[in-house]
Amino acid sequence: MMENIRPIRSDEDLQWALAEVAPYFDQPPAKGSAEADRFDVLSDLIEAYESRSFPADDRDPVSFLIGFMEMTGRSQSDLAGLFGSRSRASEVLGRKRALTVAMIFKLQEEWGLPAECLVRPYPLAVA
Numbered sequence: 001m002m003e004n005i006r007p008i009r010s011d012e013d014l015q016w017a018l019a020e021v022a023p024y025f026d027q028p029p030a031k032g033s034a035e036a037d038r039f040d041v042l043s044d045l046i047e048a049y050e051s052r053s054f055p056a057d058d059r060d061p062v063s064f065l066i067g068f069m070e071m072t073g074r075s076q077s078d079l080a081g082l083f084g085s086r087s088r089a090s091e092v093l094g095r096k097r098a099l100t101v102a103m104i105f106k107l108q109e110e111w112g113l114p115a116e117c118l119v120r121p122y123p124l125a126v127a
Contacts, residue, residue: 005041008049011071017046018072025110043112060122062095068113082106095125 008014021042029035050071059067069079080089083103091097099107099118107113 005038005045008045014046014049014071015073017042021046061099061118061120062093062122064117065107065113066093068111074111082110095123098124
């Protein structure tokens with residue numbers, strides 16, 4: 001199972017790796033199994049590529065979230081599904097509503113986003 005793992009050097013490689021790990025979120029592999037090892041290796045490769053390609057320290061949480069969504073092909077509708085409301089997703093992306101702890105937790109748990117990239121303070125748009 002590990003034989004088809006390859007370095008991530010491009011956005012196409014990243015899309016492949018993300019597609020490879022996506023099923024593991026619905027059905028986590030058994031600890032200690034070859035599938036669990038594969039998931040760990042792919043996750044480390046994804047994290048390393050994203051760290052090199054998309055340094056998070058210079059972007060505010062909304063910019064980071066938007067960049068991640070663009071990179072992974074996720075839409076505002078996907079975010080609305082995660083947050084439980086289209087208007088909530090729109091308000092967050094439009095900087096009219098701050099990310100809450102619950103939202104950050106869901107982004108970390110469901111999409112694998114690092115919480116440290118989402119917890120920084122950032123200005124909201126003036127209504």
